[in-house]
């Protein structure tokens with residue numbers, strides 16, 4: 443199912459009973475995120491929230507803020523037009539099974555072929571609702587406007603309209619007390635490889651510095667950072683477009699760990715089952731979805747020094763301290779008449795991003811299985827914050843197979859960031875952390891069954907001695923086979939006799 447705008451998505455959530463409206467003014471400075479943080483931590487992820495009157499320094503803005511709209515299994519599935527994420531994963535799995543690929547890259551290339559066949563290829567159009575209102579900032583900024591003074595808001599204050607939205611009067615959230623300022627937290631960032639023309643869509647947070655400049659937090663190992671390095675090598679200005687809203691599959695696709703060179707719009711088009719219409723930006727040649735709610739256009743100037751970005755209360759549950767990142771110069775802000783500002787807050791799990799990341803794992807599980815047919819299931823528990831902890835169950839048939847799977851996973855895309863991999867046998871439910879811990883404790887001799895490796899680390903990881911470099915621990919919690927250094931009989935797992943249980947059940951005694 444395709445959504446024509448974020449407002450359309452909000453209406454759908456409301457009809458499904460998945461949305462709560464907050465009608466009174468709430469501040470974009472810490473208040474919206476305080477409410478959203480509590481909501482996201484409710485069992486099952488709570489409800490989506492729509493703040494109808496967000497205030498910026500006390501002034502009500504005309505753009506409502508939507509938050510936690512993807513923060514449950516049901517909302518993740520709805521964003522893909524389905525009842526369940528498992529059903530979407532099964533369909534995608536069937537599509538790529540047609541031709542067995544030899545590795546992940548090949549699998550995803552095949553996936554893109556499959557996607558092409560099915561209305562996934564985007565279409566270029568000449569006009570889009572995302573450009574209903576256009577504000578150009580072509581002239582260089584002569585001053586940095588301070589945030590407007592906070593007027594007193596009474597219940598009957600009229601809702602002002604923003605004649606000229608800037609980064610200073612849009613309802614951009616200040617999430618946590620020690621954050622270095624306001625951040626776009628659900629931005630879809632479009633960049634292009636200057637050599638091949640390949641497009642990339644990635645989600646990288648954006649810190650507001652002033653009305654014309656922001657930070658761009660694309661981390662070292664991400665695709666936009668690679669594009670950026672090419673522009674730094676050639677000294678040419680790098681065009682960048684950031685869009686917010688439109689169809690809710692866009693933010694999901696922007697976070698999906700597709701390999702470099704594969705256009706995330708193909709995945710988004712496939713998931714929404716309708717071609718995405720793309721329109722050219724007004725001040726550069728990049729394309730953005732015509733139905734986006736907001737578009738922020740601009741460039742990075744490689745001749746300019748990097749600037750400290752952060753601190754920011756991050757997915758890890760800790761603040762990420764300031765680190766140098768490129769500066770983004772705004773040349774235009776465009777938006778729909780009826781724009782809704784989409785946001786999230788990340789922090790100590792569980793948060794909305796757990797569902798976004800876990801949906802990715804479900805969707806890509808069939809592709810992992812093509813490389814590792816022994817894999818039964820994979821879970822990234824919320825406590826592990828995306829990829830810190832991976833539990834994988836395998837159908838083990840030969841000695842040391844668990845180690846083959848560990849090393850294979852560490853070599854696959856963003857799985858390189860995984861600090862701990864626990865491998866369990868096929869019968870273990872990887873989504874039940876208590877069950878996993880039972881098998882981990884019961885089935886391992888720590889020295890024999892674990893292995894350290896070294897590799898790239900998540901730049902957000904504050905525990906590594908050096909940024910972006912770290913160690914990994916793999917633990918084989920499967921039943922040991924001859925040849926794995928285990929020389930005793932493996933005892934049976936205690937289970938009640940199913941026949942006895944059935945009889946007792948039929949007698950109403952169980």
Ligand SMILES: Cc1cc2nc3c(=O)[nH]c(=O)nc-3n(C[C@H](O)[C@H](O)[C@H](O)COP(=O)(O)O)c2cc1C
Pocket residue numbers: 627628642643644645646647648659660661662663664665666696697698699700786788795798799856
């Ligand atoms: C809410 C949210 C915020 C994110 N913020 C960042 C970020 O600031 N920087 C970053 O490099 N990755 C961030 N990520 C992860 C990337 O979006 C993810 O790694 C994605 O696959 C990157 O795309 P790429 O492989 O095309 O570079 C974020 C993910 C989510 C769900």
